[in-house]
Amino acid sequence: MTRRVVIVGGGFAGLTAAQRLARADVVITLIDRTNYHLFQPLLYQVATGGLSPADIASPIRYVLRRQDNVKVIQDTVREIGADEVVTDTATIGFDELIVATGATHHYFGHDEWEQDAPGLKTLADATGLRARILGAFETAERTGRAELTFLVVGAGPTGVEMAGAIAEMAHHALRRDFRDIDPSAARILLVEAGPRVLSAFPADLSRKAEQQLVGLGVEVMTGWQVSDVAEGRAVLRSGDEESVLNPQAIVWAAGVKASSLGSALVPLGATLDRSGRVAVNPDLTIPGHRNIHVVGDLAAVTSDGKPVPGVAPAAMQMGRYVADVIRGERSGPFRYRNKGNLATIGRSAGVADFGRVRFSGFPAWAAWLGVHIFFLIGFENRLLVMIQWAWNYVSRSRSARLVMRHEPVEGD
Numbered sequence: 001m002t003r004r005v006v007i008v009g010g011g012f013a014g015l016t017a018a019q020r021l022a023r024a025d026v027v028i029t030l031i032d033r034t035n036y037h038l039f040q041p042l043l044y045q046v047a048t049g050g051l052s053p054a055d056i057a058s059p060i061r062y063v064l065r066r067q068d069n070v071k072v073i074q075d076t077v078r079e080i081g082a083d084e085v086v087t088d089t090a091t092i093g094f095d096e097l098i099v100a101t102g103a104t105h106h107y108f109g110h111d112e113w114e115q116d117a118p119g120l121k122t123l124a125d126a127t128g129l130r131a132r133i134l135g136a137f138e139t140a141e142r143t144g145r146a147e148l149t150f151l152v153v154g155a156g157p158t159g160v161e162m163a164g165a166i167a168e169m170a171h172h173a174l175r176r177d178f179r180d181i182d183p184s185a186a187r188i189l190l191v192e193a194g195p196r197v198l199s200a201f202p203a204d205l206s207r208k209a210e211q212q213l214v215g216l217g218v219e220v221m222t223g224w225q226v227s228d229v230a231e232g233r234a235v236l237r238s239g240d241e242e243s244v245l246n247p248q249a250i251v252w253a254a255g256v257k258a259s260s261l262g263s264a265l266v267p268l269g270a271t272l273d274r275s276g277r278v279a280v281n282p283d284l285t286i287p288g289h290r291n292i293h294v295v296g297d298l299a300a301v302t303s304d305g306k307p308v309p310g311v312a313p314a315a316m317q318m319g320r321y322v323a324d325v326i327r328g329e330r331s332g333p334f335r336y337r338n339k340g341n342l343a344t345i346g347r348s349a350g351v352a353d354f355g356r357v358r359f360s361g362f363p364a365w366a367a368w369l370g371v372h373i374f375f376l377i378g379f380e381n382r383l384l385v386m387i388q389w390a391w392n393y394v395s396r397s398r399s400a401r402l403v404m405r406h407e408p409v410e411g412d
């Protein structure tokens with residue numbers, strides 16, 4: 001009998017698994033709470049007006065339109081049993097389950113900070129941040145209050161990308177757009193609790209990244225921790241020193257925790273780590289259930305003795321591995337192959353770490369751009385992003401600079 005495979009999550013891991021099962025004798029139901037696959041590595045471009053939401057997202061059913069063995073359902077999965085999942089509207093049985101619901105922001109016990117210091121994970125986060133950042137310039141022009149401060153918390157790849165892109169925007173894209181304020185006078189602060197930016201990169205590349213950030217006009221504060229956030233005010237601490245800021249926008253890029261659906265696997269015997277990730281067997285199944293596979297950012301697994309990082313290539317490799325296991329073409333433990341790390345810093349700077357080969361500046365930025373365009377889903381998106389990027393590069397413009405209002409306003 002044809003086996004029923006249910007995939008929860010159409011992100012990097014879930015979508016890759018579905019595509020890898022194209023020719024397998026299975027019927028697949030892919031369930032995602034959104035109707036699109038989101039290319040999260042480019043979210044910061046939407047948040048800073050470089051790209052539009054549709055440039056970095058594709059409807060999942062459109063991506064899989066030629067794959068007859070997949071049915072796509074937009075719904076949210078709430079509970080998981082040994083042979084069925086329960087969504088908001090239905091109960092769906094499975095022979096094999098792939099759980100790939102990713103991760104979200106982590107406020108380390110201060111969830112109340114989220115309202116003032118939103119993270120960047122969804123398209124709504126990105127357009128919301130874009131409205132806050134651009135709205136701050138609009139308010140300054142209207143009121144004549146020119147001191148603008150943008151605070152980015154956490155100097156991992158997302159924090160570094162955001163700080164660099166806000167600096168580019170303030171110092172170049174917006175330079176001529178206002179009459180009463182000088183956007184280039186805006187302060188962009190990047191705060192990091194650890195001793196250096198991009199701590200997952202070798203120390204020499206961290207130094208280069210910091211130099212490139214400073215060159216763009218970003219103030220880098222390493223060794224500083226956020227101790228409070230409330231109503232547009234942020235308190236920073238470094239040892240006994242305290243600094244109080246009143247930033248117009250705060251971007252939270254300091255922590256990640258696994259999707260809450262992981263806890264639905266606990267009654268089946270799974271355990272979660274401190275970030276809420278599901279501790280899986282080396283073959284990515286949960287203990288006692290050889291037909292329940294957990295992949296991507298939601299899975300806590302080691303490869304060659306090291307924890308597998310929460311990055312898109314790891315999620316895609318896990319998706320492919322599990323599909324091959326279901327097709328009966330692979331056995332043995334999952335092994336992650338790290339092909340290198342890249343981070344971008346503004347318009348034409350970045351760092352690249354390919355083991356023995358490391359470089360920074362324009363070549364790293366070009367490598368980052370090539371890789372990201374190559375992995376974008378869909379030919380149209382690739383073409384659109386390439387054209388948009390070429391234009392942004394030449395003109396230094398950021399044309400997706402719309403402030404979207406979510407609430408009705410007078411006169412609407």
Ligand SMILES: Cc1cc2nc3c(=O)[nH]c(=O)nc-3n(C[C@H](O)[C@H](O)[C@H](O)COP(=O)(O)OP(=O)(O)OC[C@H]3O[C@@H](n4cnc5c(N)ncnc54)[C@H](O)[C@@H]3O)c2cc1C
Pocket residue numbers: 008009010011012013014031032033034036037038040041042043044075076077078100101102103120121157158259261295296297298310311312313315
């Ligand atoms: C801002 C940002 C920048 C990043 N930059 C990079 C980068 O440059 N390079 C890199 O390699 N990685 C980067 N990452 C990390 C990378 O995006 C993740 O590692 C990757 O998305 C993980 O894939 P996944 O399939 O596990 O989860 P995701 O891609 O997050 O997909 C999870 C899917 O599950 C769905 N879902 C969640 N809960 C439910 C539910 N209960 N029911 C139904 N559906 C549900 C979601 O809608 C989503 O579609 C970045 C992440 C962010 C947020």
